[in-house]
Amino acid sequence: MALTENRAVLDWIDEMAAMTQPDAIVWIDGSEAQLEALRSQACATGELEKLNQEKLPGCYLHRTAVNDVARVEDRTFICCEKQEDAGPTNNWMAPAEMYARLKPLYTGAMKGRTMYVIPYSMGVVGSPFAKYGIELTDSIYVVLNMAIMTRVGQSVLDALGDSPDYVKGLHAKAELDPERRYIVHFPQDNTIMSVNSGYGGNVLLGKKCFALRIASCLGRDEGWMAEHMLILGIQNPAGEVRYLAAAFPSACGKTNLAMLIPPAHYQEKGWKVWCVGDDIAWLRVGEDGRLWAMNPEYGFFGVAPGTNAKSNPNALATTRRGTIFTNVVHNLDDDTVWWEGLDKNPPEHAVDWKGNPWNGTVSAEKGAHPNSRFTAPAKNCPCISPEFESPRGVPISAIVFGGRRARTAPLVYQSRDWEHGVFVGSIMASETTAAATGAVGVVRRDPMAMLPFCGYHMADYWQHWLDMGKVLGDKAPKIFNVNWFRTDDEGRFLWPGFGDNLRVLEWIMKRCFHEADAVETPIGYEPKAEDIDLEGSGVDRATLEGLLKLDTAMWLDEVNAIRAFYDKFGAKLPETLSQELSALEARLH
Ligand SMILES: Nc1nc2c(ncn2[C@@H]2O[C@H](COP(=O)(O)OP(=O)(O)OP(=O)(O)O)[C@@H](O)[C@H]2O)c(=O)[nH]1
Ligand SMILES: O=C([O-])CC(=O)C(=O)O
Numbered sequence: 001m002a003l004t005e006n007r008a009v010l011d012w013i014d015e016m017a018a019m020t021q022p023d024a025i026v027w028i029d030g031s032e033a034q035l036e037a038l039r040s041q042a043c044a045t046g047e048l049e050k051l052n053q054e055k056l057p058g059c060y061l062h063r064t065a066v067n068d069v070a071r072v073e074d075r076t077f078i079c080c081e082k083q084e085d086a087g088p089t090n091n092w093m094a095p096a097e098m099y100a101r102l103k104p105l106y107t108g109a110m111k112g113r114t115m116y117v118i119p120y121s122m123g124v125v126g127s128p129f130a131k132y133g134i135e136l137t138d139s140i141y142v143v144l145n146m147a148i149m150t151r152v153g154q155s156v157l158d159a160l161g162d163s164p165d166y167v168k169g170l171h172a173k174a175e176l177d178p179e180r181r182y183i184v185h186f187p188q189d190n191t192i193m194s195v196n197s198g199y200g201g202n203v204l205l206g207k208k209c210f211a212l213r214i215a216s217c218l219g220r221d222e223g224w225m226a227e228h229m230l231i232l233g234i235q236n237p238a239g240e241v242r243y244l245a246a247a248f249p250s251a252c253g254k255t256n257l258a259m260l261i262p263p264a265h266y267q268e269k270g271w272k273v274w275c276v277g278d279d280i281a282w283l284r285v286g287e288d289g290r291l292w293a294m295n296p297e298y299g300f301f302g303v304a305p306g307t308n309a310k311s312n313p314n315a316l317a318t319t320r321r322g323t324i325f326t327n328v329v330h331n332l333d334d335d336t337v338w339w340e341g342l343d344k345n346p347p348e349h350a351v352d353w354k355g356n357p358w359n360g361t362v363s364a365e366k367g368a369h370p371n372s373r374f375t376a377p378a379k380n381c382p383c384i385s386p387e388f389e390s391p392r393g394v395p396i397s398a399i400v401f402g403g404r405r406a407r408t409a410p411l412v413y414q415s416r417d418w419e420h421g422v423f424v425g426s427i428m429a430s431e432t433t434a435a436a437t438g439a440v441g442v443v444r445r446d447p448m449a450m451l452p453f454c455g456y457h458m459a460d461y462w463q464h465w466l467d468m469g470k471v472l473g474d475k476a477p478k479i480f481n482v483n484w485f486r487t488d489d490e491g492r493f494l495w496p497g498f499g500d501n502l503r504v505l506e507w508i509m510k511r512c513f514h515e516a517d518a519v520e521t522p523i524g525y526e527p528k529a530e531d532i533d534l535e536g537s538g539v540d541r542a543t544l545e546g547l548l549k550l551d552t553a554m555w556l557d558e559v560n561a562i563r564a565f566y567d568k569f570g571a572k573l574p575e576t577l578s579q580e581l582s583a584l585e586a587r588l589h
């Protein structure tokens, strides 16, 4: 039975059902009883496996198809009327053409299956900043993941009332055919269509599809920003909590930074880090003129490999109940899960992510997929911020950009002002990871970590950042860039990373509150080596100085690479950014 009388919703569902032809339609009301029944059903069909309920209560394992393990950027489209509005970094097709192409793929796709109707909210239900969506899917796995990642159910429909203002999402697994896989966004229609995939980033439509690609368009039109950013609060020994938002590309450390545990001597002094969000931030100018950030999500869809009791005990603790694991190792001895980097004891009797028998003590092959994930409730996180459910979010003092750069980028630098900071974000580059299909370890430009997620022309997006800076004026957050991934000649990381990153965040926060000095360099302001606390880090002063060092020749090459990248944007490139590039070049000479 329908859970709403909203005509716009009911008519759309009728239309989608007529096309996909499901045997039944089930509305997700958000009740635990309904979700539990779906879990049992998914276990009966093998879609989920129930794990050891003593060690991992409420936890389940799922495997995707072997050719469906990451976001597919080459099959992701932005379908606005004019190609120039999608820009050179997005795949584009005219909406009418794309609708026509998709129609046969969806026609009859749910025959013999059930269509689930998931009403969901990005943000606290009823808050003025929340936005609502409805996802139609034929996958129980999607329903159960959405119920962790977003707020779902009747309350969302009640808050929506009879408004037509919601984002439509249609997902069908179809044949899981990679040749006919499409992740498509129609910004003018607030519509998302995903077909032939069952991997989270492609099918949990509230996440990248809505909260970034569609929301970035809404933000442009409505004067706010949707960003691929974690949000965290840093409590200093005086008890003050200051917030920052940080954009790193996929699999470059957002979840880890968001849940950071301070080094021992920081803890002794009273430092604490609070997690508000680990992947997406919606940022608005508050009544006080400052920039406020809220996390529209309700859970974490985190990278499993590398997560362990030392690197990220908070993330690990978060995954110990109510979590769905995808494409990790199933340890048959005690019915738990394992992944590379969890500990040094890979299980002997296990099943790998492909579903094959696997013996971790002898196998040369990885047991978990490098992009295997956990879907865990945010409330499980031991350091979840008391402001997590605050409808207005938290005030942001610093914005931090970062990526994986083996050489060029120093450990940290501060931009000269907002405009220069936008430039710093626009020139971000990072070595690619397993979070998207394609080669790993290749340097690519990933402006503001939004290359795969910006729903419109990237140069217009940069202009939007510049415009936001004008509105914020002297209340704008300070903008920084970090790089935890610099390596020595043998390819070893020079910086310990993880909890030790707080040493850098401390300097960043002090800069925002005029409590620390800096050295001016051609690329921006860097810390004096003595202003980074190294006590207990295992890093010596010489190494730190190396981490902060600039190679002018390398940066001049970088200038050329940036110019070539900027050329792609033609006349739309904001004048301010080309001026910033020339100014950087002049300072380097
Ligand atoms: N060397 C080093 N590795 C790190 C650090 N932080 C995270 N990593 C590794 O980077 C990988 C990805 O980290 P995450 O925190 O999951 O990345 P993310 O940005 O949240 O990724 P998405 O969920 O794809 O957006 C993991 O294998 C981590 O172990 C760090 O400070 N130093
Ligand atoms: O969307 C996904 O698949 C996971 C994610 O957070 C990212 O890739 O940034």
Ligand SMILES: [Mn+2]
Pocket: 228, 249, 250, 251, 279
């Ligand atoms: Mn992400």
